[in-house]
Amino acid sequence: MTMKNNELETKNELQEKSLFDKTVGRRSFLQYAGAGAAGIALVAAGCKKDRNFDTSVMGGATLDFKNDTGVLNYAYALEQLEAAFYVKVASAPPSSFTAAQKAYFQDIQFHEIAHRELFKAALTTSAIGSLEVDFSSIDFTNATSVLSTAMAFEDLGVAAYNGAGPRLKDGNFLLLAGKIVSVEARHAAYVRDLVSNGSFADLNSLASLGANNSAGLDAALTPDKVLAVASKYIKTKINVINL
Amino acid sequence: MNIVNILEEIEKVDGEVYERLNPRRAAMKSFFNMGKKISLAAMPLALGSMFQKAYGQTTLPSGVVDVLNFALALEYLEYHFYNHTIVGITKKNQDGTTNNNVTDVTFTFPNAASQAAITTIRDHEKAHVDLLVGALGSSARTPIAYADTDFRAGGTFQTVYSDYNTFLAVAQGFEDTGVRAYKGQAANLMATPGVLQTALQIHSVEARHASHIRQMRTAAGSTVYKPWVSLGASGQANDSGVAAVDAVYAGEDLTVQAGANIVGIGSFSGVTKAVAVESFDEPLSKASVVTIANLFLQPGKKLS
Numbered sequence: 001m002t003m004k005n006n007e008l009e010t011k012n013e014l015q016e017k018s019l020f021d022k023t024v025g026r027r028s029f030l031q032y033a034g035a036g037a038a039g040i041a042l043v044a045a046g047c048k049k050d051r052n053f054d055t056s057v058m059g060g061a062t063l064d065f066k067n068d069t070g071v072l073n074y075a076y077a078l079e080q081l082e083a084a085f086y087v088k089v090a091s092a093p094p095s096s097f098t099a100a101q102k103a104y105f106q107d108i109q110f111h112e113i114a115h116r117e118l119f120k121a122a123l124t125t126s127a128i129g130s131l132e133v134d135f136s137s138i139d140f141t142n143a144t145s146v147l148s149t150a151m152a153f154e155d156l157g158v159a160a161y162n163g164a165g166p167r168l169k170d171g172n173f174l175l176l177a178g179k180i181v182s183v184e185a186r187h188a189a190y191v192r193d194l195v196s197n198g199s200f201a202d203l204n205s206l207a208s209l210g211a212n213n214s215a216g217l218d219a220a221l222t223p224d225k226v227l228a229v230a231s232k233y234i235k236t237k238i239n240v241i242n243l
Numbered sequence: 244m245n246i247v248n249i250l251e252e253i254e255k256v257d258g259e260v261y262e263r264l265n266p267r268r269a270a271m272k273s274f275f276n277m278g279k280k281i282s283l284a285a286m287p288l289a290l291g292s293m294f295q296k297a298y299g300q301t302t303l304p305s306g307v308v309d310v311l312n313f314a315l316a317l318e319y320l321e322y323h324f325y326n327h328t329i330v331g332i333t334k335k336n337q338d339g340t341t342n343n344n345v346t347d348v349t350f351t352f353p354n355a356a357s358q359a360a361i362t363t364i365r366d367h368e369k370a371h372v373d374l375l376v377g378a379l380g381s382s383a384r385t386p387i388a389y390a391d392t393d394f395r396a397g398g399t400f401q402t403v404y405s406d407y408n409t410f411l412a413v414a415q416g417f418e419d420t421g422v423r424a425y426k427g428q429a430a431n432l433m434a435t436p437g438v439l440q441t442a443l444q445i446h447s448v449e450a451r452h453a454s455h456i457r458q459m460r461t462a463a464g465s466t467v468y469k470p471w472v473s474l475g476a477s478g479q480a481n482d483s484g485v486a487a488v489d490a491v492y493a494g495e496d497l498t499v500q501a502g503a504n505i506v507g508i509g510s511f512s513g514v515t516k517a518v519a520v521e522s523f524d525e526p527l528s529k530a531s532v533v534t535i536a537n538l539f540l541q542p543g544k545k546l547s
Contacts (some may be wrong), residue, residue, distance in 0.1 A: 100467075107469070107521065110513045114522040117509035122501045162443045171430035176501055178426040179523040181443070182450035183471055186524075189454035190470040198356050200455040201363060201448055210444075216370030217444035218451070 060237030154188035159219035418453035
């Protein structure tokens with residue numbers, strides 16, 4: 001596997017692109033300027049040259065964004081995380097959950113399983129392995145903890161798909177991602193309304209994920225920023241290259 | 244293409260370029276000093292809009308212009324649909340007296356939260372209209388006025404502004420159609436990643452709206468509507484309970500994705516047909532969306 005010599009430069013350009021992809025405003029510029037180094041650790045793994053990031057050697061998962069396979073594996077990783085979370089919630093929901101909430105979290109569980117299994121099937125031998133999750137920060141008996149985590153996962157999922165969509169080179173994959181992201185957005189709105197009714201599309205609260213309320217635009221984040229947030233819940237080391 | 248260079252070149256012939264773009268010259272300078280290389284194709288709508296406001300020129304390919312004008316027509320429709328209820332009801336309640344203004348909105352929102360939600364959605368649709376108009380500049384289609392619309396759809400939804408449940412049912416149709424319409428056009432925007440990015444960000448907002456409207460419908464009546472598109476009571480693609488909007492849900496019952504049968508995928512028996520349908524929202528072709536949109540437009544104002 002060879003790496004681009006100008007990888008760092010490429011990464012900087014991508015970060016600048018993400019800046020331009022937001023509505024241009026003084027406020028968002030200042031937010032960007034202050035955003036700093038979040039997620040650099042994850043990306044740094046991709047900066048070493050002349051290494052073979054074979055997962056069996058590294059003991060982790062490598063997301064190589066040089067092509068659509070890398071983007072699909074990125075989605076597969078996030079769906080693995082979401083599915084693992086909802087499987088745990090659905091198997092033992094907080095006692096204060098209503099029957100309707102239990103039923104819907106069961107639905108969501110199977111949606112995420114369907115997404116995960118589809119990516120696994122579509123990627124065949126190119127699929128990354130199963131990720132080991134870390135849910136130690138979540139109190140699965142506590143509805144507030146479960147709902148706030150679900151909300152964070154769903155909003156992050158929307159931001160991830162929206163941010164990754166333009167990277168896809170195959171229109172069929174773009175459509176597939178589009179079919180999934182709107183379902184994630186429906187989940188996000190549902191969970192948000194459970195947390196606070198009427199917050200289904202509170203775009204101001206999603207500004208840190210790239211949303212813009214005055215333009216009516218939902219969240220969108222680059223993969224490095226998404227993974228920096230998600231890494232708290234993933235034990236498996238994720239190597240990002242060619243981003 | 245280097246955007247800083249572009250601006251510097253423009254500045255040579257137009258010393259006031261920064262003022263044209265934004266009166267806060269210093270802020271603009273510092274902003275563009277951040278920029279290195281960015282292709283025009285990667286320019287997001289908002290940046291394109293900035294140049295168009297300054298110079299009235301478009302840089303978008305014609306295919307992209309067509310998609311955005313199509314989206315704009317749908318956003319106008321959605322905006323007027325919601326705005327009419329907010330404006331009508333506000334007039335009615337403003338001074339506490341029976342007003343003499345002509346308003347045909349006779350239902351009342353059941354509570355403050357429902358009116359606030361519709362207001363939020365109305366505001367997003369207006370923001371989308373403004374964003375698209377700004378991005379299209381002189382290429383923007385003729386604005387659609389409220390007078391150009393017919394949300395009673397020639398009598399199919401005669402009670403849309405007198406019965407709250409009918410209003411919500413039509414709202415659900417609009418939002419679910421909007422999600423499908425944007426999804427169907429995404430591949431046509433791939434040459435302009437910045438525009439595609441923006442369109443995707445609108446797309447998922449419409450899905451959030453759809454989810455909430457479905458919950459409002461559930462709250463307002465005795466029937467449960469899932470926040471996501473499921474199978475209808477008789478296993479049909481249309482889960483809205485309104486046969487008149489069958490076209491909105493045509494093909495939503497697809498269970499094969501990327502060549503894989505989703506039902507029972509990975510040997511998970513919990514992934515039923517209903518789950519398979521719910522897990523993936525389907526696109527709708529432009530022609531199908533136009534047919535639906537035209538139900539709500541006056542003769543002579545219909546989309547082609």
